[in-house]
Amino acid sequence: xxxxxxxxxxxxxxxxxxxxxxxxxxxxxxxxxxxxxxxxxxxxxxxxxxxxxxxxxxxxxxxxxxxxxxxxxxxxxxxxxxxxxxxxxxxxxxxxxxxxxxxxxxxxxxxxxxxxxxxxxxxxxxxxxxxxxxxxxxxxxxxxxxxxxxxxxxxxxxxxxxxxxxxxxxxxxxxxxxxxxxxxxxxxxxxxxxxxxxxxxxxxxxxxxxxxxxxxxxxxxxxxxxxxxxxxxxxxxxxxxxxxxxxxxxxxxxxxxxxxxxxxxxxxxxxxxxxxxxxxxxxxxxxxxxxxxxxxxxxxxxxxxxxxxxxxxxxxxxxxxxxxxxxxxxxxxx
Amino acid sequence: xxxxxxxxxxxxxxxxxxxxxxxxxxxxxxxxxxxxxxxxxxxxxxxxxxxxxxxxxxxxxxxxxxxxxxxxxxxxxxxxxxxxxxxxxxxxxxxxxxxxxxxxxxxxxxxxxxxxxxxxxxxxxxxxxxxxxxxxxxxxxxxxxxxxxxxxxxxxxxxxxxxxxxxxxxxxxxxxxxxxxxxxxxxxxxxxxxxxxxxxxxxxxxxxxxxxxxxxxxxxxxxxxxxxxxxxxxxxxxxxxxxxxxxxxxxxxxxxxxxxxxxxxxxxxxxxxxxxxxxxxxxxxxxxxxxxxxxxxxxxxxxxxxxxxxxxxxxxxxxxxxxxxxxxxxxxxx
Numbered sequence: 001x002x003x004x005x006x007x008x009x010x011x012x013x014x015x016x017x018x019x020x021x022x023x024x025x026x027x028x029x030x031x032x033x034x035x036x037x038x039x040x041x042x043x044x045x046x047x048x049x050x051x052x053x054x055x056x057x058x059x060x061x062x063x064x065x066x067x068x069x070x071x072x073x074x075x076x077x078x079x080x081x082x083x084x085x086x087x088x089x090x091x092x093x094x095x096x097x098x099x100x101x102x103x104x105x106x107x108x109x110x111x112x113x114x115x116x117x118x119x120x121x122x123x124x125x126x127x128x129x130x131x132x133x134x135x136x137x138x139x140x141x142x143x144x145x146x147x148x149x150x151x152x153x154x155x156x157x158x159x160x161x162x163x164x165x166x167x168x169x170x171x172x173x174x175x176x177x178x179x180x181x182x183x184x185x186x187x188x189x190x191x192x193x194x195x196x197x198x199x200x201x202x203x204x205x206x207x208x209x210x211x212x213x214x215x216x217x218x219x220x221x222x223x224x225x226x227x228x229x230x231x232x233x234x235x236x237x238x239x240x241x242x243x244x245x246x247x248x249x250x251x252x253x254x255x256x257x258x259x260x261x262x263x264x265x266x267x268x269x270x271x272x273x274x275x276x277x278x279x280x281x282x283x284x285x286x287x288x289x290x291x292x293x294x295x296x297x298x299x300x301x302x303x304x305x306x307x308x309x310x311x312x313x314x315x316x317x318x319x320x321x322x323x324x325x326x327x328x329x330x331x332x333x334x
Numbered sequence: 335x336x337x338x339x340x341x342x343x344x345x346x347x348x349x350x351x352x353x354x355x356x357x358x359x360x361x362x363x364x365x366x367x368x369x370x371x372x373x374x375x376x377x378x379x380x381x382x383x384x385x386x387x388x389x390x391x392x393x394x395x396x397x398x399x400x401x402x403x404x405x406x407x408x409x410x411x412x413x414x415x416x417x418x419x420x421x422x423x424x425x426x427x428x429x430x431x432x433x434x435x436x437x438x439x440x441x442x443x444x445x446x447x448x449x450x451x452x453x454x455x456x457x458x459x460x461x462x463x464x465x466x467x468x469x470x471x472x473x474x475x476x477x478x479x480x481x482x483x484x485x486x487x488x489x490x491x492x493x494x495x496x497x498x499x500x501x502x503x504x505x506x507x508x509x510x511x512x513x514x515x516x517x518x519x520x521x522x523x524x525x526x527x528x529x530x531x532x533x534x535x536x537x538x539x540x541x542x543x544x545x546x547x548x549x550x551x552x553x554x555x556x557x558x559x560x561x562x563x564x565x566x567x568x569x570x571x572x573x574x575x576x577x578x579x580x581x582x583x584x585x586x587x588x589x590x591x592x593x594x595x596x597x598x599x600x601x602x603x604x605x606x607x608x609x610x611x612x613x614x615x616x617x618x619x620x621x622x623x624x625x626x627x628x629x630x631x632x633x634x635x636x637x638x639x640x641x642x643x644x645x646x647x648x649x650x651x652x653x654x655x656x657x658x659x660x661x662x663x664x665x666x667x668x
Contacts, residue, residue, distance in 0.1 A: 034636075036635070054507035055511060056510050170504070171507055173388035261625060262615070264635060266611065266615070268639040269643060291596055300375075301595070301602065
């Protein structure tokens, strides 16, 4: 299939064209990039909602509930799941599958898991490009589901316009990470499994964590849901809409969009350079020789890095030194 | 202070020289690299123990216990803490401070927290170079403490010869992450706060998670400790020694060392390229123009990335395409 056919297919909302385009992006195939190039002028319509949180808190069930809310408002929906224990792949409980399968036959709901072949920065790059494909395909709402509260997951979730953190009683690690400032404060926090005796205690703990952050204090809604029965999901949908309107009124979406573009381009550039480097690690005799020399302690790692930057990236040592000097100067100036 | 003075200072075990060298590395200062270059041939002696786990599980107290164990064996010890809520900085409870302060006046114990100015990949790079400084300074044991169970923290912990994951009852997220394969299986697992009624339940859960991994099944000790009273700490020290002897007998240390060198060099190369790119983001009019064009949807992100790779890194579009084609071919061949 040629990129031009995929482009017209995606613009017509064809599911197979969408799926093939996203697969090309996962593979880092340049044909996928040609597709994005062709679709770019048709993007800018979709609103993206990121859901993140530890494994097992019921994000997928909540996604099912949000799909239903969006469809009630007659909106087209896409779900991108970058969750390794997602219902699209493995590890989900039966309830989740049933919940999402409600929407499998709905032509206006597109669901898809994302994976990459593990190159540095590749997952968030592929995900942000896949969001553009779904946007160009006419989706009104894109639900971006990530699992875990590590840096990668939070980075991916940050590609969304509204970021929802989902927790449940027992998510103590995540609360500690919020408290320690390791995890960024989301736009909305959901405590799922609200029937659990500790749910209100968790909500209270979260309020006291948020109270420490002067700028955001009182701004981040904490909602209690019971995803399998749908309790609280309509309130979450309303809260997402409120956040959207508030940020749009403040110009927040465009500020966030600027940051997203900067992040997206930075990641893509770094992913491409990392790809080149991975190639060199596998195939370049010079790089392999350098690694063996360091392993045998015949060469120090700093000189090794300089040689590699010189040989693989064609930057002279003087370039590297100039950069280092500039960086050191900046650091001193702080 | 000149690099040559720092080198002789570090080799003499001078605390101030060690501290200044590590600060230079944190700052990405090229003088720090000259120090590493000079120290490199004096490294290869130290054994490193990585401790990682969610915030608040008592890692610092455990570190205090392990320092005492090492000192009883008449070994010189260094602690590198890359924990943002560490006792060296903020957020620790009084008990931890007291515990570590037992060793503050001991000239053969060096304790230090690590931070960087937040460039991509910089923390693990600076940490691995700081470990070389401590190694050259004659430390027998380096305790590397990281907080959290995200990708960055796990990457930093993986720089160690023996990786210990510390959990306590309530660390449900971390157990889920192990189960989902998001977190790598450590060499040793410690359940701290063993007096907690749920401690044995957690240990049992962990055993069933490990039972899923055929290769490692039965190989990963799960120990119960009560760090403040020191219960179980001697057993942990013995278990670390056993792991060290086992891997050395199997040649495992050298295999791990090969992987560490590859990882270390890769991160350093990427960190330097990222540094160049961050500079360009701030100062390069062409890069800024490209970003604005993407923000205004006048330019698609794929073309933007190609232009930046061309302009900042001096790689022609044909280079980029060649790399992409090679990568796509590799992906297809899998």
